Amino acid sequence: MKNDFAPEPYRIKMVEPLRRTTREERLVLLKEAGYNIFGLKSEDVYIDMLTDSGTGAMSDRQWSALMQGDEAYAGSRSFYKLETVVKEITGYEHFLPAHQGRGAEQVALPYFVKKKGMYFISNMHFDTTRAHVELAGGRAVDCVDEVCFDTERYHPFKGNFDLERLETLILEHGKENIAGIIVTLTNNSAGGQPVSLENQRGVREICDRYDLPYIIDGARYAENAYFIKMREEGYAEKELSAIAKEQFALGDLFLMSAKKDGLVNIGGLIAIKDDEDLFRYCRTRLVPLEGFPTYGGMSGRDMEALAVGLKEGLDFEYQRHRTDQARYLGESLRAAGVPIQYPPGGHAVFVDCKRIAPHIPYDRFPAQAVVNALYVEAAVRGVEIGSFLLGRDPDTGENLESPMEFMRLTIPRRTYTYAHLDHVAEGVKKVHENRDALRGYTFEYEPPVLRHFTARLRPL
Numbered sequence: 001m002k003n004d005f006a007p008e009p010y011r012i013k014m015v016e017p018l019r020r021t022t023r024e025e026r027l028v029l030l031k032e033a034g035y036n037i038f039g040l041k042s043e044d045v046y047i048d049m050l051t052d053s054g055t056g057a058m059s060d061r062q063w064s065a066l067m068q069g070d071e072a073y074a075g076s077r078s079f080y081k082l083e084t085v086v087k088e089i090t091g092y093e094h095f096l097p098a099h100q101g102r103g104a105e106q107v108a109l110p111y112f113v114k115k116k117g118m119y120f121i122s123n124m125h126f127d128t129t130r131a132h133v134e135l136a137g138g139r140a141v142d143c144v145d146e147v148c149f150d151t152e153r154y155h156p157f158k159g160n161f162d163l164e165r166l167e168t169l170i171l172e173h174g175k176e177n178i179a180g181i182i183v184t185l186t187n188n189s190a191g192g193q194p195v196s197l198e199n200q201r202g203v204r205e206i207c208d209r210y211d212l213p214y215i216i217d218g219a220r221y222a223e224n225a226y227f228i229k230m231r232e233e234g235y236a237e238k239e240l241s242a243i244a245k246e247q248f249a250l251g252d253l254f255l256m257s258a259k260k261d262g263l264v265n266i267g268g269l270i271a272i273k274d275d276e277d278l279f280r281y282c283r284t285r286l287v288p289l290e291g292f293p294t295y296g297g298m299s300g301r302d303m304e305a306l307a308v309g310l311k312e313g314l315d316f317e318y319q320r321h322r323t324d325q326a327r328y329l330g331e332s333l334r335a336a337g338v339p340i341q342y343p344p345g346g347h348a349v350f351v352d353c354k355r356i357a358p359h360i361p362y363d364r365f366p367a368q369a370v371v372n373a374l375y376v377e378a379a380v381r382g383v384e385i386g387s388f389l390l391g392r393d394p395d396t397g398e399n400l401e402s403p404m405e406f407m408r409l410t411i412p413r414r415t416y417t418y419a420h421l422d423h424v425a426e427g428v429k430k431v432h433e434n435r436d437a438l439r440g441y442t443f444e445y446e447p448p449v450l451r452h453f454t455a456r457l458r459p460l
């Protein structure tokens with residue numbers, strides 16, 4: 001049946017039983033959670049597609065590496081092992097560990113904000129990156145190629161920058177007011193969409209022209225490398241590790257949530273190409289914020305598992321199966337007429353809820369309505385990536401309108417089978433059939449930063 005899709009390049013050595021709930025139970029559980037799926041207990045979820053962040057399965061090699069963890073506070077052997085791997089993969093001179101991606105962001109991003117109100121320009125900032133830009137006194141501007149807003153239209157690199165606009169933005173604001181350019185690989189918010197190497201090189205040229213730092217937000221840099229191999233001319237014969245190196249060669253700083261392509265449950269990386277001053281700044285800030293520079297918020301065993309996981313994330317067969325899972329789910333939804341960001345990205349299928357629930361305005365959160373309906377229907381937990389997540393304008397306090405309203409069905413690594421994905425697809429199809437009954441939401445409680453995590457909602 002699934003002939004066109006890569007079979008699992010692993011066998012299952014350990015299982016975790018899942019609990020089933022009834023629709024009546026889920027109606028009560030969702031109400032108790034304030035109609036916010038972040039408030040659900042994971043044991044009340046059958047298939048958890050909230051995130052691929054730290055939710056995957058480690059390999060037997062990673063589990064055995066845990067035993068070698070050196071828990072020394074200073075100079076841990078595990079740190080040096082991880083450092084060797086990070087330097088080998090990136091080709092960079094300096095490395096610091098962090099507890100996860102946002103820890104790395106918090107340590108490094110303020111370095112670039114020399115005065116309040118400076119701009120970071122990204123293809124698209126993911127929400128924690130945007131939050132740390134703003135906490136550092138900067139402003140976040142997105143500059144993605146508009147093709148990504150046309151969810152129906154196939155384009156191999158829907159994560160690309162609009163290079164012309166990037167240059168215009170720099171000239172408009174003045175290069176002295178630009179803190180840096182953040183290249184998000186893959187472009188999470190647009191649908192896990194890749195950025196071509198040609199486009200990355202274009203960004204580098206612009207950074208050189210205006211003397212701006214090039215920062216890689218590379219949580220899924222290996223998935224991005226896979227798409228380059230499969231879709232960009234001239235890369236079909238190259239190893240993923242060689243493509244990754246080409247990506248890194250363009251950057252000055254690499255920040256990574258290692259919970260993604262590092263194949264671990266916790267961890268983050270800061271790698272710096274050669275800027276000594278930036279390295280000293282980060283090392284100094286790391287100590288009060290994350291921990292001593294040879295652990296930075298990770299235990300020795302976490303660093304061991306990550307040193308192995310980073311290599312596994314660059315394995316071609318692993319990536320082929322991973323991205324095929326997203327393709328499989330995406331194609332089965334499309335075949336049933338469910339609108340999605342096409343083609344599906346690396347880590348998730350993004351369901352286009354603007355087109356499913358056009359009767360719900362953006363500030364009543366159409367994608368949240370779909371997410372909640374899917375939980376009730378099938379005990380599947382997706383996540384809203386739209387206006388609910390985007391938040392408010394820091395100046396006016398108005399709800400920002402996201403250009404896209406998505407339900408993200410995120411696929412944890414090495415965790416679910418194609419049969420699980422069939423169950424997810426059936427649930428989404430039912431919600432889609434009954435879409436006219438969907439209703440929007442309003443706030444009962446709204447926190448000031450990253451509101452979607454802890455907000456409570458009320459159905460209208």
Ligand code: P61
Nearest residue numbers: 051052053100101102126127128188217219257
């Ligand atoms: C995710 F519901 N992503 O996609 P940390 N950069 C990028 C990310 O994708 C990212 C981070 C930095 C998550 C976790 C998440 O509202 C949410 O290790 C491109 O999570 O700190 C994280 O890395 C930050 C889920 C984040 C959410 C925010 O699921």
